[in-house]
Amino acid sequence: xxxxxxxxxxxxxxxxxxxxxxxxxxxxxxxxxxxxxxxxxxxxxxxxxxxxxxxxxxxxxxxxxxxxxxxxxxxxxxxxxxxxxxxxxxxxxxxxxxxxxxxxxxxxxxxxxxxxxxxxxxxxxxxxxxxxxxxxxxxxxxxxxxxxxxxxxxxxxxxxxxxxxxxxxxxxxxxxxxxxxxxxxxxxxxxxxxxxxxxxxxxxxxxxxxxxxxxxxxxxxxxxxxxxxxxxxxxxxxxxxxxxxxxxxxxxxxxxxxxxxxxxxxxxxxxxxxxxxxxxxxxxxxxxxxxxxxxxxxxxxxxxxxxxxxxxxxxxxxxxxxxxxxxxxxxxxxxxxxxxxxxxxxxxxxxxxxxxxxxxxxxxxxxxxxxxxxxxxxxxxxxxxxxxxxxxxxxxxxxxxxxxxxxxxxxxxxxxxxxxxxxxxxxxxxxxxxxxxxxxxxxxxxxxxxxxxxxxxxxxxxxxxxxxxxxxxxxxxxxxxxxxxxxxxxxxxxxxxxxxxxxxxxxxxxxxxxxxxxxxxxxxxxxxxxxxxxxxxxxxxxxxxxxxxxxxxxxxxxxxxxxxxxxxxxxxxxxxxxxxxxxxxxxxxxxxxxxxxxxxxxxxxxxxxxxxxxxxxxxxxxxxxxxxxxxxxxxxxxxxx
Ligand SMILES: Nc1ncnc2c1ncn2[C@@H]1O[C@H](COP(=O)(O)OP(=O)(O)OP(=O)(O)O)[C@@H](O)[C@H]1O
Ligand SMILES: [Mg+2]
Ligand SMILES: [Zn+2]
Numbered sequence: 001x002x003x004x005x006x007x008x009x010x011x012x013x014x015x016x017x018x019x020x021x022x023x024x025x026x027x028x029x030x031x032x033x034x035x036x037x038x039x040x041x042x043x044x045x046x047x048x049x050x051x052x053x054x055x056x057x058x059x060x061x062x063x064x065x066x067x068x069x070x071x072x073x074x075x076x077x078x079x080x081x082x083x084x085x086x087x088x089x090x091x092x093x094x095x096x097x098x099x100x101x102x103x104x105x106x107x108x109x110x111x112x113x114x115x116x117x118x119x120x121x122x123x124x125x126x127x128x129x130x131x132x133x134x135x136x137x138x139x140x141x142x143x144x145x146x147x148x149x150x151x152x153x154x155x156x157x158x159x160x161x162x163x164x165x166x167x168x169x170x171x172x173x174x175x176x177x178x179x180x181x182x183x184x185x186x187x188x189x190x191x192x193x194x195x196x197x198x199x200x201x202x203x204x205x206x207x208x209x210x211x212x213x214x215x216x217x218x219x220x221x222x223x224x225x226x227x228x229x230x231x232x233x234x235x236x237x238x239x240x241x242x243x244x245x246x247x248x249x250x251x252x253x254x255x256x257x258x259x260x261x262x263x264x265x266x267x268x269x270x271x272x273x274x275x276x277x278x279x280x281x282x283x284x285x286x287x288x289x290x291x292x293x294x295x296x297x298x299x300x301x302x303x304x305x306x307x308x309x310x311x312x313x314x315x316x317x318x319x320x321x322x323x324x325x326x327x328x329x330x331x332x333x334x335x336x337x338x339x340x341x342x343x344x345x346x347x348x349x350x351x352x353x354x355x356x357x358x359x360x361x362x363x364x365x366x367x368x369x370x371x372x373x374x375x376x377x378x379x380x381x382x383x384x385x386x387x388x389x390x391x392x393x394x395x396x397x398x399x400x401x402x403x404x405x406x407x408x409x410x411x412x413x414x415x416x417x418x419x420x421x422x423x424x425x426x427x428x429x430x431x432x433x434x435x436x437x438x439x440x441x442x443x444x445x446x447x448x449x450x451x452x453x454x455x456x457x458x459x460x461x462x463x464x465x466x467x468x469x470x471x472x473x474x475x476x477x478x479x480x481x482x483x484x485x486x487x488x489x490x491x492x493x494x495x496x497x498x499x500x501x502x503x504x505x506x507x508x509x510x511x512x513x514x515x516x517x518x519x520x521x522x523x524x525x526x527x528x529x530x531x532x533x534x535x536x537x538x539x540x541x542x543x544x545x546x547x548x549x550x551x552x553x554x555x556x557x558x559x560x561x562x563x564x565x566x567x568x569x570x571x572x573x574x575x576x577x578x579x580x581x582x583x584x585x586x587x588x589x590x591x592x593x594x595x596x597x598x599x600x601x602x603x604x605x606x607x608x609x610x611x612x613x614x615x616x617x618x619x620x621x622x623x624x625x626x627x628x629x630x631x632x633x634x635x636x637x638x639x640x641x
Contacts, residue, residue: 021586024579042267042469068283076106076113083112086137091129094136094162101126103287107259108134111223114257116250116279118229118270121287123263123409124385128155131225131259135193136164140220141185143212143249144196146227147240150359152196154385159194166194169201169208185211186218199231199242202249209252216253224249226277229260233272234440247278258282263409264402266469289405289470293412294420296460297482298453300545300596301425307336310393310423311343314373317419322366323391324384325375326398326407328431336395337375346371352379378407387414394422399432400445401452401467424453426548430518434571437564447556454552456490456594459483489597496590498550499559501525501538503581506560508536515563515574522547546595551575553593559584 079088087108091097100108107119107130121127135142146152152168159166167181184191201208215221226232232243250258258279265273274282299309310325325340325347327333333349340347348362348371359379365371367386374380375395392411398404404422412418429450436442452463458474460481465472479485505524509516516524523529525547527539540547554560561578564571583589 017582017585021583021589024583028580043471073106073285076109078109079105081109081112083137084109087112087133090133090136094164095129095133096162097129103285104130107285110283110285111257111259112137114255116257116282117259118265118273118282118284119259119261119287120265120270120284121261121263122289122291123406124291124413125263125287127227127261127263130261131223132159132164132194134223138222140190140215140218140222141192142194142223142225143221144194144225144227145199145202145243145246146196147199147231147238147243149198151227152198155196158385164194165192166196167192168196169205170196170198171200182207182211185215186220188218188220190220199240199246203242203245209248212249213252216256221253221256224253224256224258226258226260228262229273229277230262230265230269232276233265233269235266235269235272244276247276250278264405264468289465289468290461290472290476291409291412292476292478292480293415293417294408295417295480296408297419297421298455298460299421299423301423301428302545306395306423306425307339307343310336310395311340311345313391313393313421314340314345315343318372318391321372321388321390322369322386323373323389323393324380324407324410325373326380326392326394326396327375327377328396328428330377332395333375333377340373340375345373347373347375350374350376350380352377378403381407384410385413386410388416389413389418390416391419391421393419396428397422397424397432397449397453399436399442399449401448401464402445404449404452405464405468422453426522426552427519429552430573433562434564434573437571443562450552451556454549454556455483456596457483457488490594491597492592493595494590494592495550495553495595496584498540498542499554499591500584501540502547502551502554503559503577503584505537506575506577507581510576515565515576517573518551518575521551521575549595550593553591554578557591559591 078084081087091100102125103119103121104126107117110117111131111134119127119130131142131144144152144155146155149168149170149172152170156166156168167177167184169178169181173181181192181195185195197208212221226243226246228238229243231238231240232246233239249256258277260273260277260279260282270284299306302309314323325336327336330349330351330353333351337347337349348365350359350362354362362371362374363380363384366374378398389411392408394404394407398407408420408422411420429446432446433443436446439445448467452460452467455463459472459477460483461477462472462474464470474484477484502521502525505521506516509524520529522544524537525540526542526544527537529537542550551560555562555575555578558578558580560575560581563574563576565574566572
């Protein structure tokens with residue numbers, strides 16, 4: 001009798017476990033269905049609105065206004081407006097430019113016609129010109145809202161070099177300067193054509209608002225430009241609370257045309273910005289996000305560090321060329337700069353904690369080619385406008401694809417070939433993860449970035465296009481990413497049993513009330529942990545990099561999840577079982593992943609000399625997956641178990 005009850009109980013347990021798995025699978029499929037539906041809708045919308053490579057689109061919030069069509073765009077690309085002659089003359093005489101880049105002319109004409117406009121254009125394509133040139137051809141002055149004082153100062157410097165009179169009002173303006181600027185705003189002779197302010201200034205300075213009001217009534221407030229407009233939206237990647245208050249401008253000055261500029265905003269972010277800025281019916285001009293001259297590549301950090309690899313690139317492929325190395329922290333900036341200096345590279349650090357004078361000195365030295373490389377944190381960011389940056393190397397991955405797109409986009413602004421290389425290291429993931437722990441969407445954004453790096457079979461541009469809701473044809477990459485150029489250097493591997501084993505490692509630690517950091521999980525699984533653990537663990541024969549790849553894959557796909565622990569000084573990242581871990585108990589559940597083929601160093605070609613050149617082959621970073629397993633390097637290609 002007892003036996004029969006036990007059997008029934010066991011069967012019930014198993015049925016319940018199976019049901020739980022089915023439910024998980026259903027929820028996974030539902031999630032997939034939602035994602036696919038949303039993708040489908042976006043594609044349908046894009047198809048409807050598609051017109052040539054540039055896609056202007058009317059605001060979806062403006063049903064009464066006919067959508068901005070291909071014909072409309074053609075109309076605004078003409079040069080027979082009453083202001084066209086002046087615009088053309090100033091383009092060459094003031095800005096010393098010979099012709100417009102795509103969408104610049106349309107944007108300028110639209111703004112000159114008094115339309116409200118959102119301009120989405122890749123970083124470095126010349127958004128500033130789209131409000132600076134109209135400013136010079138209009139009565140009065142243009143109010144520019146920019147998020148950072150350093151960005152404003154860079155713009156003022158470059159405008160000054162073109163003899164354009166532009167001023168700023170910010171927290172560090174002297175009383176005397178402020179007084180002059182405020183008086184200039186209501187001077188009919190307009191002593192300046194552009195006034196740069198921070199959003200904080202607009203939100204907090206009643207004096208500024210009252211002068212704007214007066215200037216508006218005198219017809220002197222020609223235009224409002226909101227630079228980096230995505231900062232308005234919490235869904236944007238650089239949300240700034242004070243941007244939320246900028247709706248006051250359009251409410252108070254409804255007749256003044258507003259132009260919002262950004263390099264990275266999805267359609268949802270733009271809709272949010274439109275609402276926040278109280279713009280009724282803006283026209284959105286979206287330039288293709290693709291920067292065809294940039295070559296994208298991901299290198300895997302080998303176990304020690306990637307300084308040797310980076311130094312080899314800088315001394316080889318990028319000899320005598322300017323570039324940026326982005327690092328994770330201020331300390332890293334100092335350390336990496338010193339390490340590169342030791343290797344005879346003219347490198348200097350740049351981070352937020354340096355004195356302003358030191359920062360501008362580094363910036364100046366780099367701009368004038370006295371140093372080759374700036375080793376920088378993200379503080380070296382918006383507004384950096386050096387045309388001939390031939391490489392942007394990420395010593396540590398960015399915290400999101402948006403950030404990566406923007407940081408890497410500082411390369412090749414002169415349209416010449418330039419390389420964007422990320423060094424992808426296992427431990428960096430967790431450093432960043434704990435850094436973004438307070439951000440609502442921080443972990444998801446980081447995971448997207450990790451997926452970009454971990455990817456082995458999809459064009460890097462396609463990964464970005466999907467992220468930014470762009471319709472993309474992989475052929476357009478033109479072999480300007482490592483995947484398209486070298487492709488197919490992977491095998492598809494069934495990792496189900498490996499996954500079960502490593503999940504068991506974490507489970508077992510949990511049962512002993514022990515939390516494991518990712519590093520400890522690797523060590524334990526590879527039989528390197530404390531003896532008591534080793535006894536019970538099925539030690540793997542996989543190499544370190546394979547172990548790391550599998551752990552990352554399991555984290556990205558919900559078999560593991562993050563378990564943060566806070567102390568007053570630091571945040572720790574531990575691995576715990578994720579919602580999908582229980583699926584592994586099901587005998588029929590399987591997981592496959594793409595794994596890099598293990599290639600011996602002999603087959604890895606050395607760094608070539610040309611930036612983005614087709615001959616560049618693989619850089620040294622494409623190390624054998626088992627680089628710590630020295631014995632196996634004799635084999636040319638080892639396929640994985
Ligand atoms: N028509 C043009 N022809 C050649 N160069 C141009 C043209 N328009 C702008 N540029 C140059 O492109 C560079 C980048 O311009 P700008 O700073 O406006 O970029 P951006 O789109 O605002 O980028 P970010 O998103 O990084 O702010 C500048 O050096 C500018 O002089
Ligand atoms: Mg800009
Ligand atoms: Zn590609």
